[in-house]
């Protein structure tokens with residue numbers, strides 16, 4: 001690709017573009033540098049730096065006349081980055097089909113279920129919080145939805161590996177920051193909407209508007225799959241010209257569940273589809289996973305896949321990594337490790353856990369540092385209200401003092417059914433040690449994460465591994 005292939009009016013010399021990047025420090029000579037306005041600084045300040053490191057041109061929102069370096073002015077550099085990345089990696093008009101999943105909770109679970117259910121009928125790729133997976137390849141990455149250059153590099157690799165369908169999580173940040181602008185989604189799934197990420201979006205209305213962008217962008221020949229039981233279902237349906245397919249427990253939905261039975265080993269339910277009813281059995285725990293399964297089956301059906309094959313496969317699917325994962329090392333009580341780190345998700349998990357708890361329900365929970373401080377007392381309150389014993393501990397404090405975060409979680413609390421144990425390992429050990437027959441311990445907030453960032457130091461800690469090791473020592 002040459003600069004003039006994209007910008008025909010370009011007056012400068014053009015050599016083969018080697019890279020499209022937003023980071024001046026990572027420039028490879030021949031790159032196109034795109035100046036983004038960030039939270040800490042403004043990429044426009046690094047135009048000279050980028051060009052001195054070998055960038056051919058800087059893409060900017062405001063031309064800096066004082067600089068004697070090539071600049072091209074565009075209206076929105078975030079949006080332009082997505083277009084440039086798609087050109088560079090030749091992923092515009094991709095032969096792959098795309099399923100985008102958005103919502104406050106359930107993106108990783110639903111995308112992973114889609115990946116699993118479709119795998120015997122199509123070659124499927126997954127992109128989301130748990131990394132990138134396709135064609136026997138697994139790549140870690142840190143964001144739910146990577147920035148456009150990374151995203152299109154992944155698409156390009158997937159195209160080369162002949163992936164048919166990409167199931168990807170689409171965060172509200174990605175939508176607001178134009179990361180997924182050029183992707184022609186065939187199916188978009190809306191799971192639910194509750195209070196989250198208001199530190200970034202400012203208001204709930206902005207947060208919802210960002211989520212809705214996924215649906216606004218769908219063409220009339222595409223499919224929007226919407227949770228009919230969510231209070232915002234109608235707003236999402238109204239935001240799209242695509243065909244709307246509803247799922248839920250409401251019989252008005254196209255895919256709806258009834259006769260739900262569950263225990264600590266999984267669930268069974270009757271699934272009504274537009275054509276037939278089926279009995280579905282799954283090892284996935286909790287009612288919200290029945291929603292995720294319905295969204296996944298409806299997505300597969302929208303892509304023309306065989307529903308009976310998907311229903312047969314769901315019976316075999318193990319827990320999604322770090323989501324409602326049962327840990328069984330011979331202990332006489334249930335242990336569930338889960339990723340719930342917002343109050344609504346935590347409440348759902350604890351309400352489910354209560355139904356499989358004969359005696360005491362324990363929850364080990366913290367709140368993240370550096371963001372969304374208003375959710376801390378709400379989380380604390382959900383924990384003490386829904387569990388018999390809450391163990392408040394550390395969860396990704398970043399540069400904050402974990403003790404201060406716990407102070408916020410218990411601020412104004414009247415309930416006394418909690419203990420504070422700052423060290424996460426000690427907190428989990430406490431709950432696992434106290435629990436006895438008929439109890440249940442929910443270790444919430446971090447799922448399968450391996451790294452706990454404490455005051456700038458990445459501490460290696462994994463809730464699942466720690467719980468397993470503790471229980472093995474005590475019970476085997």
Ligand SMILES: CC(=O)N[C@H]1[C@@H](OP(=O)(O)OP(=O)(O)OC[C@H]2O[C@@H](n3ccc(=O)[nH]c3=O)[C@H](O)[C@@H]2O)O[C@H](CO)[C@@H](O)[C@@H]1O[C@H](C)C(=O)N[C@@H](C)C(=O)N[C@H](CCC(=O)O)C(=O)O
Nearest residue numbers: 022023024036038039040041042043046143144145171173
């Ligand atoms: C809030 C957010 O999305 N932030 C993104 C933003 O970072 P920032 O605003 O801090 O950037 P900045 O440091 O101010 O720098 C501005 C620009 O100057 C550039 N720069 C800076 C210094 C320099 O020497 N040279 C240079 O070119 C930077 O590369 C950047 O493009 O722009 C950066 C690149 O331009 C992104 O990497 C960064 O995402 C960071 C990694 C991030 O953590 N994002 C999270 C919040 C996120 O996107 N999360 C969602 C949701 C997850 C969920 O649902 O829980 C996700 O999809 O993962």
Ligand SMILES: Nc1ncnc2c1ncn2[C@@H]1O[C@H](COP(=O)(O)OP(=O)(O)OP(=O)(O)O)[C@@H](O)[C@H]1O
Nearest residue numbers: 104105106107108109129288323338339340345349
């Ligand atoms: N459909 C759902 N509705 C409500 N809660 C859910 C749903 N699916 C999963 N959960 C709960 O939310 C937690 C997070 O689930 P998951 O990782 O699938 O969501 P996510 O949207 O990807 O989250 P994040 O954006 O934080 O990565 C789960 O561990 C579970 O407790």
